[in-house]
Amino acid sequence: MGTRDEDLDLDDELVALVRGAAADLPGYPGDVASIRRRRAARRRRQTLYVGLSAALVATVLFGGVALFGPVGGPAPLTVVSTPPASPTVAASPPAPGTAGLQRLFFVPYGQSSEGDNGAQVGVRNNDDLDEVLPDGRLLTSHVPGLAAVVTAMSLPDGGFVALGTKSPTETTPPPGAAASPTPAGADERFNLAVVGPDGRVRSLRDTAALGLIGTNDQRVFMYDRQSHLLTMDLATGRQQALSWPALSPGAALAGGHFVELQGDAQQGDAQPPDTPTHCTLRVLDDRTGAQTSSRTLPVGDCDPGFGMRLSPDGQWLAVAQATPGGSVGAIGVLLINVATGQQYSQVLDQVAGSSDDGESVDFQGMAWLDAGRLRIAWTHLPAHPTRMYDKSEVLRLRTVATPGA
Amino acid sequence: MEPFGVRARLSGMDAPPTRELPAAARVPVAREPDDHSFDAFYRAKSDSVYRALAMTLGDAHLAREATDEAMTRACARWHAVRSMENPGGWAYRVGLNWATSWWRKRRREQPLWPDRDEAAVTDPQTPVALAALRRLPLNQRAVVVCRVLLDLSTVETADLLGLAQGTVKSRLARALAALRTVLTVEGEA
Numbered sequence: 001m002g003t004r005d006e007d008l009d010l011d012d013e014l015v016a017l018v019r020g021a022a023a024d025l026p027g028y029p030g031d032v033a034s035i036r037r038r039r040a041a042r043r044r045r046q047t048l049y050v051g052l053s054a055a056l057v058a059t060v061l062f063g064g065v066a067l068f069g070p071v072g073g074p075a076p077l078t079v080v081s082t083p084p085a086s087p088t089v090a091a092s093p094p095a096p097g098t099a100g101l102q103r104l105f106f107v108p109y110g111q112s113s114e115g116d117n118g119a120q121v122g123v124r125n126n127d128d129l130d131e132v133l134p135d136g137r138l139l140t141s142h143v144p145g146l147a148a149v150v151t152a153m154s155l156p157d158g159g160f161v162a163l164g165t166k167s168p169t170e171t172t173p174p175p176g177a178a179a180s181p182t183p184a185g186a187d188e189r190f191n192l193a194v195v196g197p198d199g200r201v202r203s204l205r206d207t208a209a210l211g212l213i214g215t216n217d218q219r220v221f222m223y224d225r226q227s228h229l230l231t232m233d234l235a236t237g238r239q240q241a242l243s244w245p246a247l248s249p250g251a252a253l254a255g256g257h258f259v260e261l262q263g264d265a266q267q268g269d270a271q272p273p274d275t276p277t278h279c280t281l282r283v284l285d286d287r288t289g290a291q292t293s294s295r296t297l298p299v300g301d302c303d304p305g306f307g308m309r310l311s312p313d314g315q316w317l318a319v320a321q322a323t324p325g326g327s328v329g330a331i332g333v334l335l336i337n338v339a340t341g342q343q344y345s346q347v348l349d350q351v352a353g354s355s356d357d358g359e360s361v362d363f364q365g366m367a368w369l370d371a372g373r374l375r376i377a378w379t380h381l382p383a384h385p386t387r388m389y390d391k392s393e394v395l396r397l398r399t400v401a402t403p404g405a
Numbered sequence: 406m407e408p409f410g411v412r413a414r415l416s417g418m419d420a421p422p423t424r425e426l427p428a429a430a431r432v433p434v435a436r437e438p439d440d441h442s443f444d445a446f447y448r449a450k451s452d453s454v455y456r457a458l459a460m461t462l463g464d465a466h467l468a469r470e471a472t473d474e475a476m477t478r479a480c481a482r483w484h485a486v487r488s489m490e491n492p493g494g495w496a497y498r499v500g501l502n503w504a505t506s507w508w509r510k511r512r513r514e515q516p517l518w519p520d521r522d523e524a525a526v527t528d529p530q531t532p533v534a535l536a537a538l539r540r541l542p543l544n545q546r547a548v549v550v551c552r553v554l555l556d557l558s559t560v561e562t563a564d565l566l567g568l569a570q571g572t573v574k575s576r577l578a579r580a581l582a583a584l585r586t587v588l589t590v591e592g593e594a
Contacts, residue, residue: 010552010581014553014581014585015553017530017533017588018460018538018549018550018554019553019554020530020531020534021460021528021530021534021535021538022456022457022554023456024528024531025456025459025460025465025531026465027452027456028451028452028454028455028456028469028472029469030451030455030472030473032447032448032451032476034473035447035476036480038477039477039480
């Protein structure tokens with residue numbers, strides 16, 4: 001510890017009063033065993049994430065070499081099941097997508113840990129595409145050509161694009177002309193499916209993309225394992241690298257522009273790792289990639305949280321956030337007015353206590369129903385879980401409105 | 406339809422990150438010697454970190470959660486935290502960041518230092534000190550706690566809280582002046 005500064009006026013009486021008050025408080029009631037249990041539960045969850053990634057790679061590795069280009073023409077989506085997210089049970093294939101409507105797709109994550117009874121407990125994930133329909137029903141669909149869906153995003157015409165691992169049946173090697181402009185090993189390549197609002201697969205293409213940034217009526221914006229930007233032209237299917245230095249993979253796209261939150265993390269022994277030192281909201285034109293405006297925000301806003309969605313008119317940025325570590329705590333949403341920087345936040349759900357009783361909440365997805373209403377989906381695992389749950393069993397939905405909507 | 410509450414934020418208190426590290430960057434499982442070392446750190450520092458957080462936050466229950474979270478992170482990253490100059494200060498900062506993040510706003514809006522916590526104290530001066538502290542803004546309380554309870558210098562406090570030294574001095578000066586005023590008034594009453 002350092003030496004006290006000479007110029008500070010810390011009189012003894014005040015110091016004694018504060019120290020006395022601190023010493024008089026009841027002591028810390030925690031114990032190291034509970035910390036270790038908490039750490040172990042968190043590590044198991046991290047392992048699950050790593051396992052998912054490994055499974056995706058393994059699927060590609062052992063599933064054969066990639067097939068390039070459309071496969072057998074358009075194919076319809078296959079409805080796998082329609083588990084209820086609400087008392088209503090979906091009994092029909094998905095309704096055709098509606099132009100301009102964002103569709104609420106789930107992230108492909110579950111969670112697993114050892115329960116009180118020694119059995120695996122948590123939330124089960126599946127390899128197909130989970131979607132909450134506008135009426136609240138949960139629909140699980142198989143996308144032909146994708147063995148396991150990694151991510152999906154709406155298209156402006158009501159369809160969607162989905163990125164996922166290749167089906168094991170794909171054995172045809174890619175043609176000589178590279179489908180994707182950035183080099184990547186065969187074990188790193190995914191398929192990108194473009195699905196129309198009628199549920200039919202328009203195209204299925206090999207890609208080096210690892211994630212989606214957004215879509216407009218002309219292009220799909222993606223990023224690869226090295227965070228290089230890629231685009232695919234929806235009309236021709238041609239993929240190319242994108243050199244827009246102002247655009248990052250963390251951006252959200254809607255209403256003709258990208259919006260991103262950009263913060264620098266300062267590494268240092270005195271600081272918690274990854275603590276951002278500033279946060280800037282930047283707006284970029286989606287045709288040129290040029291920055292059109294920027295705004296400084298409170299540092300905490302650059303918490304990437306679970307994800308971002310921009311309202312269809314591009315006026316509101318929704319950021320889904322959770323407690324650090326994610327396995328216990330709370331789910332909330334932060335809305336940022338892109339034009340004014342005005343912010344609104346709301347805690348949507350949180351566990352009852354802080355102990356390691358297994359209760360947890362986990363973000364699943366969100367989408368704007370229109371320019372003023374945002375729907376968020378998450379799972380809430382009850383305390384002392386005794387088994388693995390399907391997402392439909394523990395799913396919670398909430399629709400929130402922007403001020404004035 | 407749920408209405409939004411207007412967001413409040415404390416100046417100078419940054420929310421902690423929830424950034425998910427890439428799988429390849431995740432911290433490996435600590436080895437056995439580190440486990441023993443962490444246990445020693447936990448025994449030596451957890452109570453002081455908790456008391457410092459309790460005095461800063463004005464909420465013993467929130468301080469418990471924040472200490473748990475900070476110690477869990479310290480455990481997970483012990484191979485890095487152990488080499489820091491001030492691991493206890495790091496844990497305090499992590500807990501403070503965690504507790505002051507926006508999703509805890511709802512709790513902060515509740516009355517600070519509920520009666521159930523004060524009921525357990527024995528020194529009659531303690532409620533007076535707590536009442537005086539709770540009148541300070543959180544960022545001033547943090548500086549007071551760092552300087553008085555954690556016994557850090559201005560430079561160390563500035564490093565720990567990510568502030569300029571001048572900011573630390575000015576906040577401390579304002580906090581001490583306010584504390585003296587409150588304590589004088591309450592003493593005369």
